Amino acid sequence: MQELLGRLRALDPTASQSLRVIACFDELMAGRVGTEGLLSAAAALAGRIVGLRRTPNAVAVRFDPKGNRLPPGLPSADALKTGGLVIWIERGAEMPGANDAIILERLALALQLHYDDGRPPAPRDLATLFDDTAELTARRDAATRRGLAAGARLRVLAAPLFALWQTHPAGPEDVIATDFGPVHAAIVPADSEVAASPLGIGIAVERDDLGLSFRTALVALRLADSSPDGISRAEDLGGLVETLAERPMTPRMDADEAAVSRLASLPWALSTLDAIVRATSVRDAARTVGVHHSTMTARIDTITEEFGFSPLDGWGRMRAAMALLRWRVRTSRVFELPAPASGALPVS
Template sequence: MRELLGRLTVLDPAASESLKIIEYFDALVAGGAGAEAIVRAAAILGATTAGARVRGRVVRIDADGARVDDGDGDRATPAESVWLERDGEPTVNDAMILDRARLALAIVEMRSAPMTSAVDRVIDAGASSVDRQAAAHRLKLDGPVRIVAAPPPGPQPFVGPATVLATPRGPVWIGLGNGPAPTAPAGVSLAADLDGIPSACADALLALRLTDARHPVVDAADLGVLIGLARAHERSTEAYPDVEVLATLDARTLDALDVVVDSDSIRSAATTLLLHHSTLQARHETWTRALGYDPLSPRGRARYLAARLLHRLR
């Protein structure tokens, strides 16, 4: 699927988008996602509010993935089980989104997944306190709860109750519990109690996006104050010059900069990178000019790390 997707991206962008939609819904179904996750995926992929009739009730999700009331449920005809509430003309992908969403919902309706539904409810900040407490009781959650985010496809990558969550960047496994350490890549966060689970889930998703080859598992707690910066960045549309500069650098340069900033000295960084220290010193001077600050000075390290975090999130 991924090889075909790569070829089609070059030959036929429209067809490649259709394959991405198929892959998205297939990952949700394979992960045992609930009906609400299917509707959320349709809304995110369609960039508009999506609705569906699920067991006699209307479920509506907006383009940001948040639940909305069913006041506009009458926009669908009686024959429609899933719909997109688009004011203008349908986009080229609307038919594919609706077709795959209907198929996914049909599969979900044919099987029972009570534990998955409970996980969906307990991580949902929009669910009522009573619903979330009932879900937590079903999952036997008590005290601090570790949240793990990991990417599909494939089987559940950790032990314990889990679900596949639809996000703007694709389906993601969300697991609850204090079992063995998660396999990489994974983002981890800890909720002190039931009320803290939705925000801890959001932090685990941010931590997952910060993983790389050198940091395959990222714990939100290890980020300290930087997790607050990541949260603020998610709510902001502001462009930062330091981040824009990093976006102009190639991956090899960024990897080398990461090693240098994490090392005690140019000499130790050169050993890690298998370079002569004088060569790396020359590159350091070039980087200082390109960045507009010295990434090895105390303030420069902090500035680089903050900009690099936002660059990874973007």
Template sequence: MKGLLLRLSAVDAGAEAAVRVIAYFDALVERGATPAELVRATAALAECPAGLDRPDGEPLRFRPDGSPAGEVAATGSVEIGPGAGRVWLAREGGPGPLDDLVLERLAISARLLAHRHRRTPAPDLADPGLVELVLAEREAPEDRARALRLLGLDGDVPVRALAVSADGDPGAAAVALVTRGRRLRAARVAVIGDRAAMLLQPRESAASVVSDLRAALEEQARERRAAPAVLVGVGSPVRGLEARTSWKQAKLALRFATQDDPIIDHHELGSIALLGELPPERLRVQPDVVALSALPATDLAALEALCRTGSLRKAAALLHLHHSSVADRLAHVENELGWRLDEPQDRFRARFALLARRLSGR
């Protein structure tokens, strides 16, 4: 199959796939996406190059990974409006079954957003600079309050920050993820370094954000038949002017995320979050971390499986090995490190050291 749209159509050739596509573009319009963000998000959704040709500006062309695209042959296009340009997709092998719908919604979204930007001379509601200002350490409260207003965020409604990393464009990955969940009061995103920062204000309880994200990621994994290469850290709900506190928590939580546990809520970490505040270079030289790093990969995998499952037989099942093979590897670990893994204190030490080793690389 050629991409996400084909996979959607395989799930449901009619209403379900169409509703998801429409909801995707509705969310982009609701958050006030810029033309570049709109085209980039469309390319990520369609998993093929997408473009916007404008009579009064440079054409916008992006690949699915968010990088600029060169000249390509369009396999489908739609006019935005009289004299307003056109949008297009360039799919290898010809148009997909949902490409017409995507182009229609892309054209409508481009028209709505263009009208909004012409009507509002104030800074763009999705301006990454405004998001960064809200999250900045040294900006005055009045400047951050003004940025919140310009972003359309309600200062009286709790906001939660997300830190998102992904293969390709983390901003597009963040948008694709949140548009699968319940409708939000507001969602604003900016790419900061190699991560996306997203500010969310749910329509309902802020407590639903993490469960909604996990459900959305599971749904995405089922559609793609593989674990999405997306990791997310979630900060606690805070007042809008304290969004930077939630952002710090989200960045810290992201350090704990793995492909096996890709969405981490800072609140759920509890006291373990303190370990994430230590700099990686300090963790790397900790004697237990150094000792673990010297173990063979097979022994390390056995130890991680034991600490994750809590029993030898479950660890063997997780690794698809006979329990005697796992027992031999764990015996080698005990000999090398001087631990007794059947003792609660040493088992806790092993789990703590494994976590410290993971964080030392981030």
């Protein structure tokens, strides 16, 4: 799929986005995601409200791009009518988006297959499982319905709706609304091998703590755009990931995070700061980013001046690491559908 995307991006930039839309609905259909999940996914992909009316006298179902269910409304004038279904994207006076047609087409196909399947949809239990405010008995009942045994080690996967999956997750899945928009979430055995991009992999827990695994998966996902392969594992951060997961993102940056934001305007700063907090010495950090030791020393002086403390010593290194992680989580663009590439290169 990645190779095909690369070739399509070179030949026809819009086609690569369309392929991501197709892949999204294929994954959701494979996971037996129900009507509400499919509609919220379509709304997120379109960036606009999406609606469905199953019969002429039925009440319309509408979802916004954040996965929230809205009051009923009337179909748009250009609604797609197929197989007895009426589905639409609400753009008002705007021109249709480049992917509107393929989103409606794949949504219609997914809904028709869902209704023709004859099997009841998989229960929408994942939101309950991830909600620590829900009664423990309700969460355990939901876990039992989804085949999650007590004592089993599990972890949550979180991916944008347009993520590309090399292997389909072997476990319950659904589209879950979050503060950052809807995500494709799945629960898998802790030792499962998974491959998708971008992808956040939560910490391993038992079923009573799936909410924590979900929150750490979201943190990991928002760090995935700085990972070379697009896969970010919460456990790589140790205890830091739980601190990030349990600390709400405030509108205002603290002083350390603001320093990272200022440093980000320097082309070398983020890679250098990342190397500093990971390396065991200045020489190792210089080797990581491919610069001379003296150049690294000069860069550290600039970083130290901006922070007001040395990122090399004791708590200073921890403060710098946390500030860098918080800034990356805040500024992550992992939920943005990659724009069509311009200046396409020839395909060999």
